[in-house]
Each structure stands twice: as structure tokens, then as C-alpha cells.
Amino acid sequence: MALYQVRPGDLDTYIYKYLQPDERFLKQVAETIDKICTFLKEQCPYKISKAVKGGSLGKGTAVKNGSDADLVVFLNNFKSFEDQTGNRTEILTDIRGLLLKYEKNIGHQIKMTPPKTNPRSLNFQFKSTRSSDFVEVDVLPAFDALGQVTRTRTQVYEALIAAGESGGEFSPSFTELQRDFVKERPTKLKSLIRLVKYWYTEHVQRPYKPQLRSDKDLPPKYALELLTIYAWESAEKGVDFSTAEGFRTVLELIVQYKHLCIFWTTNYSFNSSRIATFLKNKLKEPKPMILDPADPTGNVAAAARWDLVAAAAKCCLQQICVKDVKTWNVKVKYLFCQVGGQ
Template identity: 40%
Template sequence: MELFQNLYETPADMLSAFVERSLQPEGDWKEEVKDAWQRIERFFRDRCFHDELVLDQEVRVLKVVKGGSSGKGTTLNYSSDVDLVLFLSCFPSFQDQAEHRASVISFIEKRLTQYGRSLAYSITMVPQRETNRVPRSLSFHVQARKNSEAIGVDVLPAYDALRNFCPDSKPPPEIYEDLITSGGHPGEFSPSFTELQRHFVKSRPVKLKNLLRLMKHWYLQYLKPKYRNKALPAKYALELLTIYAWEIGTDESENFNLDEGFRAVMELLIDYEDICVYWTKYYDFQNETVRIYIKQQLKECRPVILDPADPTNNLGKEKRWDLVAREAAHCLRQACCRNEDPSQGWHVQPAREVQVMVKKTGEEAWILSVDPYSPIWKMKTEIKRTFGLRGQQRLSFQEPGGERQLLSSQRTLAHYGIFSKVSIRVLETFPPEIQVFVKNSSGQSKPYAIHPDDSIYALKEKIEEAEGPYVEDQILKFQNRKLRNHCSLSDLHIKDCDTIMLIRRSHRPLGVPTVGLYMI
């Protein structure tokens, strides 16, 4: 069987053989990387902080965690990057890590220079890039043998936020609440979540890891050399997109064709302006602080690719995805992507379907799964059939702390930044009825259908029927004016989709007559 050395010249049906023969690490290389890791780990555990104070205190190494391709099980035969995360006793919080990280990194560099020979390897420091931010890591190359590739190592001192939590379980939401309120730069404290990042990739099937190797090879051999000085996204971003494509395209099957997966990821990269991807394996929408933050992240300019272990780390932000898309389009024209029948490949939309809870007064809530890039009129068709609506259908939603918004039939959920579970109110109106929103003191609002010539008292009756306060306990205001019961909405210049404030009247003492108080 002919072995193709060049990816772009390799026929699509030969990609599995290409990965097996050219990309999977050989035994000798794996042993070199393993030996280098063990020596460096021992240095940090036993020597680096021994017999010398750092920040006027004795520093203990709480644990050392291996990240990067070596930790995730996606090492290439010719390249390895090792992220070595040092969890240190001198960082009792995220804030302490931010304040003292630079001093600790300087100390580590000094000790490596002093005792580097004891590692039995040649160590070359990588100069720090000029930046206004404090460096997050210390980078160096380890040369095991003259004829082998250098091993890149990044040492990242970190706060042990997870302590002894198992990567298989979901950390307490308070950890993420602390992360979000710490005031750090986006992704600044991601090293604290390395164990979760590593497990997220390492726990995947072997065949998927081969697809990840193929994507990494494409990144290193075709994308990065062509755009050396450009702000390309991190390899981790492409890893996450590959995992997402596999989840959606195969329903997480371990049996799939490598060429179909490779082509699907390339097609996804071309649609980068629509990508909005996240996971809820380690954090979700249950905690209010976390929920509000994630929803804000999902409204960012796309592509949005949230680190499954760190919601502050949007890997899609401020990178040259246009260059990635250009090379992906070129790749799709090469032999490695010429499937016999492309229509049989994976069908991967750029964002997961959104769970929509449809609520209509007097009806049971109904759950609907919606493609966020599908026109809202298609969703309305499903709702009309389910509830048997005959009048005009008005859909609206409200984000926490925001105003209730009307959904336009010609728009999409993506247009409104909706990429996660949402509750939508459906209201049926018959001309000339209008829709008004009534907001209570907690900020929640409901839509009501009413004739413009109806009185405020009639609106209050509708509010009571919808399980709101009794009519006599309601005070309604519009534009800071108290609304009198006998006035009509048209008299008060209340128009379609206007918002009226509802204030619950304080309880009257027993024995106080109510007659004459209702008609205000």
C-alpha cells in the first residue's frame, strides 16, 4: 500500500492509514516525552522551592498536573507540547495568583537556570513576548537527544481552585461564581481548571483522538506556517470544534469515517461567523451569577467557543478566523476531502439546537427544540399547530434584568443572541387588539391582548384572571403616571408593545372599608 507523506495529496479513504503511519507517536518518542516529564516533575516537587523562601514564605507544591497534547493523549509523532501546571500553596485565591504570579515565575526561571543540568537534558528558555499583561507561564524547550525534536514545555503556576474534586463530577457552582467575580482577564485563570480540560479530551474515543491529531497536523503544517505573524486561534479552539462536530455529526458514535469527520470540521470552519458552541458538563445555568455571565458570553460577536472548563475563556474572540476559513476552503478542494458522496457526510450546524419553553396563559407549557439560525416563522408554524391558534400569533421573551422583547417572524433566535434554554410567551390577538406588557416590581413582565378602547379596569381584570393580584390590589402606572380605572388605553396613548408598571397595593388594616377605593 502506497504511503502518502503529504496530507493534501492523500486520498480521503486513506486518511486513517495516514494518521496511523505518520502521526501516531512511536514508542521511542513517547518514552522520551514521558522521561522528560518525569524529570521535570521531580525537579519541581523536590528541588525548585527547597530551602529558599518565596514571597517571604515556604512554598509547597500541592500537585503537578500535565496538560497539553501529552496530558490529553493527542501527541503527534513529531511534536509534543507539555503544559505543566504547578498548584502552589502560596496562591490561596485567584486574586493572590494574579498578584504574585510574576514573582513566582521569575523565581522558577532562576532556579531552572541554576539547576537545569541536573535534569540531564539541554534546556533553552523561550523569551517572553512583549505585552502589557503579566506573563501567565514560563516557556522553555527540552532537547532529549540531538537527533530528536525538542519538547516544548510551558510551566503555569496556579491556584488550586478545584482542590480534590473528581474530573468526572461537576464542581460546586460557587467555584465558578468566585472565578467570575475575581476580576481577572478572560481566561486568565484557566490553568486552575487544567484537570477538567484534560479529562474533557482524554476521555474521548481513540478514533476521535486520531481526528484531533489530523486537525492538529493540518494546523501545524498548513495553517501556521502560512500565517506565522497573525493572531491565529489556539489549537485548543480547533480541538473543541472537532469534538463538537463529532458529537453533533455522529451522535457521539465511536464508529465513524475519518474522512467524513475531517471534511465536516473544515466546512464548520468556513461558517465561523455563525459558530456559537458551549458545553454544560462542568458549569451550567443553575447558579444565577454563572447563568447571567454565560448568557452574556453567548451574545458576544461570533465565533463563540467557550472553554468547557472555564466560562470566562472564549477561544473564538479576537482571532483571525477569516484566515482559518480561507485555508479550510483550500483544503476542501484537495484530495484528502474528496469524498465519493459528500451528501452522506456529517451534517453539523454551527450551534446546538435551543430548548424553547413555550408558555400560553391557560395552557400547559410545551418544549420545542429550535435551530437558532432557523427563521422564527417556522417555530410559529409549530406553535400554531400545537395550540390550534386562529388569530395573530405574538411571541415575546425576557432576559433577566431586561425588557420583554417581541420576536419578529423574519428574524432568528440567533439575531436576539438566544443560544441557550429560553422561555417564550405566546399571545393570540385579533385585530384591532394590541399587545401590552405588564411588569411587576420584581422586573418580570407578561403580555396581554386588549382592545385599545378597553378601560384600565378591564386590563386589571385580565391581570387578575392570569393569577395576578386582585383588581382592588393593583396600581398601574405608565410613564410614571398613575392610570385611572375609567380611562381607556387609547385615551392614555398606550400603544402596541408598550410596558405598563404593576404595583401591588399594600394590605389595608382589618375593618377599613373598601367601598369607593376601587375606582381610582
């Protein structure tokens, strides 16, 4: 059944029937990811201290037939953020060769994406069963910044800022914080996130992505996840809310994308003078601004074709699923940066 034909009161049922992944499938995928992690730890020539699963599978927001996982491998030979950029291409090439050579050991068909110049990650797909769709995986080698016992969280973020790389360059080091920020949300909110992501895939990515020039891109799904969380938090809706109202609120925020300036102080704050100065300058940058709650250098809404997303949102607002639905009262202070804290 097409989303746009669903009545507002039936959206929860629609999510459960058509968007919620099968538990058996999720279990099989988790087992395969664990097997890949174990394999890399045993076979990789670089000592891996730990491997962390992020992406929609790690956060609990996977959509049926559209699952993805970020597999971040923390390497002992990375002693700083700068090490992460210097050796990444060689490490990814070696991991790629291992996975292709020992595909049978993993037990599943693997499809490798052609390597890019100066890649940040290794992308591949696998099937958990013969009948399932492919699951997309990004392998990202990273410096275990949060595991440095000699540094406080504040010192870690000060070192990140001092590294001076482009925004979000070292976000894999904070995958656990990104994952937990979403994963710990109520089940119903994660279902709303699932609905927003499905709409985005079907009505934005599928029609528009093939038309984009190589130097242009659409916003990452992580930006839509954060925008949905922000709408729910700012409206103070708790665990019992109208899915249709939440969906409409997110769509209307997308239409206002030029004014969005959203940030959290969950993992970093204005208490450090260095971080405070950085944040004040960062929040003055062009909008939309959705600052990664795990990485203050990363505006996940930056440099993307939000105009296309807004056009699709305007169309959706006229459809049966949300047309005559109320919008949540989103607090204005969330829409415009209050530099100095929330």
C-alpha cells in the first residue's frame, strides 16, 4: 500500500506491517556482522582493539529491505586523529582484500563497491539469506579517541578541534555516542524515525539522486533522524504521541530548512573556553545547521540539496496521510541558535 494513501490514524499499523524489519532477519544480520567483526579481528594485519556497529542496524531504526550498518574498527596503531587520515587508504585496501579472499569463511555472498580515490570507508553489501535483500555495510577505520584513559571527554573534544580537519572528518571515532543518542530513544519515536526515513528514500532519494551532478548530494539519513528527534524533544511529547502529527511536524520543519539551527549539549558543552569559542563560531555558519550531537565539528545538514527535500515535503503535506493533521508546537528557541547553550 502506498504511504500517501494511508489515513493518519493507520500510520502506526502501516509502520508495523510494511516498515518494521522482521526479527528473524535482524537476528541473522546481527550474527553476520558479529562474524565479520570476529573475522577482521583475527585476520587483519592491524591490531583491532574493538569493532562497533552503527548505522540504522546499530541504532534500531532499520527499515525493511533498506538496512545499513556502519562497522567502525578501532585500530591500536592509530594514536591520534591525524593518524586516521594518513594510513586509511592502505588499511581499507588490505581489509577489502581480506573480505574478498575469505568470503566463504564469512558464509555469505559479498558485493564490493568499486573503491574511490582517497576513500573514508570501504563499502560492501551482503545477503543474510538467499531470499533476503542485500544489507549495506560501511567499514570505517578509526582512532579510539573515547578509549584514551588519560584524557577526559572535554580534552578529547579539544584535541578534535585542534586537529583542524573539515567538519565531521573524524566522526567515526564517536560512533558509539552517535548510536546511543538515537538507540536510547523510546520505541515509538524510533518508529516515527523509520517512517521519515522510508518517506525520504521513496520520495526524495529514488527520484532525485540519479539526477544529481557528481559534486552534489542529498542530506544523509542521519540528518533526518536528528531532525525527528529534535521535533519530538522540543514539543515535549513523551512516549505517547500521534505519529501523524509527528510526521507532519518533521515535514514542515524540512520546508523551513533555511532557518534550521539545531544543536545539543549532551556530549560536549560551553564549559570549556576552547569548545565554547569553537561552537559560537560554528553556529554562525550558513544554515541549515544540524550539529552532530557526538561531533561538534560536523554539521550533518551542510552542503546538500535541501531544496529538493523541501519540494518533496510540500507535496507530502497535501497527501491523505497528513493533510488535515495538527502540527506539534515546536519551541522557537530550537529553530534559531541561542549561542551559549540551549
